[in-house]
Amino acid sequence: SFALDLPRLESTLRLPVQDERQQLLQGLLQPTARIDSKYFYDERGCELFTDICRLDEYYPTRTEALIFSENRETIAGHLPDDPQWIDLGCGDCSKTQQWLNAVDPARVVGVDIAGEFLHSSIADVARQHPQLECVGVVSDFTQHLELHDLLAERPDNPPVFFYPGSSIGNFEPRAAMRFLSRIRAHCNSHGRLLIGADLIKPRAVLEAAYDDASGVTAAFNLNILNVVNRELDADFQPELFEHHACFDDQHRRIEMRLVAREPHSVRLARHTRRNFEAGEHIVTEYSHKYSVDEFRALLTASGLHCSHYWTDPKGWFGVFLAEP
Numbered sequence: 001s002f003a004l005d006l007p008r009l010e011s012t013l014r015l016p017v018q019d020e021r022q023q024l025l026q027g028l029l030q031p032t033a034r035i036d037s038k039y040f041y042d043e044r045g046c047e048l049f050t051d052i053c054r055l056d057e058y059y060p061t062r063t064e065a066l067i068f069s070e071n072r073e074t075i076a077g078h079l080p081d082d083p084q085w086i087d088l089g090c091g092d093c094s095k096t097q098q099w100l101n102a103v104d105p106a107r108v109v110g111v112d113i114a115g116e117f118l119h120s121s122i123a124d125v126a127r128q129h130p131q132l133e134c135v136g137v138v139s140d141f142t143q144h145l146e147l148h149d150l151l152a153e154r155p156d157n158p159p160v161f162f163y164p165g166s167s168i169g170n171f172e173p174r175a176a177m178r179f180l181s182r183i184r185a186h187c188n189s190h191g192r193l194l195i196g197a198d199l200i201k202p203r204a205v206l207e208a209a210y211d212d213a214s215g216v217t218a219a220f221n222l223n224i225l226n227v228v229n230r231e232l233d234a235d236f237q238p239e240l241f242e243h244h245a246c247f248d249d250q251h252r253r254i255e256m257r258l259v260a261r262e263p264h265s266v267r268l269a270r271h272t273r274r275n276f277e278a279g280e281h282i283v284t285e286y287s288h289k290y291s292v293d294e295f296r297a298l299l300t301a302s303g304l305h306c307s308h309y310w311t312d313p314k315g316w317f318g319v320f321l322a323e324p
């Protein structure tokens, strides 16, 4: 029956909505305003991100896919047998789907903050692989990674954490270390982390990837203001801001900004306004780029050891396999 087809769906979402709003508002009231990049991903934002991944200028998705397809069997050969495959930020599970034959996991756990979407994507995997146990966990896993109880249900199946797409670059290095340490804490001696990280490369290539000629990234960046308007009942006018992306050499990261085109005032919430001068900006995202050695060192500082590493012919993107 249909009920039997429904995979298990759990939730570890913890932060009350009110606290989330308060954090968002506080960020907007800082001397340099900030919006957490998780607010990019409403339905429209997810569509635009899918479009970004197909842009000529946006090399990370395509380059990582190439590294995976060229090395899949080798990578799978380094993973433990019968693992629990944990896809962090699984989205539509399309990346995980490509690993199922090579890895043959005992269980797939898809973790994502978008609950409804997760349910249908995990249900798709379950339908296509009726023998495979599929679990969806609705979680803001970047804030609270809490999968100990779930993993302990299958003590003989070590976890393989799969964190592709260079999403680790969206954390500042210290937060990246805290997050990776939490993954480490979920790995017994056989657990593994398979992670993609974007590497340092010429500035022009980096900046074009975050400011494409057709304006898709600009639309993605500006859309965050529509999300904030809904979350806070604010009245941002996206047309009064301009998309900006530049590589910051000192911090080795792309910084995405929304720059006010003219002086104006925005209602952020009831009784709360903020003025923007012309040229004043909101930071919406950092995307950190690493050298291979720097990324290895980040893994080491998080209690993990990089056992293997793969890249593309240009050395633009890195896939790292790490163990405790």
Ligand code: AVI
Binding pocket: 052, 060, 165, 166, 167, 168, 169, 170, 209, 210, 217, 285, 286, 287
């Ligand atoms: C999700 N994340 C890895 C993307 C990145 O490249 O940092 C988000 C993105 N922002 C603009 N383009 C893509």
